């Protein structure tokens with residue numbers, strides 16, 4: 541249920557409850573919503589808030605980013621990783637180890653590692669990060 545603050549064309553303010561916004565729209569369109577004071581059916585929504593805050597800005601319920609926002613962040617992070625690293629493919633575990641041991645110069649690289657190889661690298665104190673998968677395309 542939604543409570544709408546309504547106003548007629550004579551500037552009478554009143555409240556009414558509707559199942560949802562579609563119901564209000566349908567009833568108002570068919571002129572089934574009338575002002576209790578003057579019976580005018582020229583009724584418009586004054587505001588949709590239950591009268592607590594006068595701010596027109598909708599308040600976020602939580603600080604959790606929306607799924608779309610998370611997908612965007614992952615996409616950006618992935619793009620950054622792709623732009624800043626060199627793909628060494630299956631040589632990744634070997635090259636990372638060589639860098640760790642100072643055999644070759646440090647460089648940002650990415651590539652494939654089997655779960656065993658990744659585990660072995662982490663156990664040897666070599667920090668590696670998974671590249672996030674491509675997020676699903678937005679419709």
Ligand SMILES: [Zn+2]
Nearest residue numbers: 548552575578
């Ligand atoms: Zn009225």
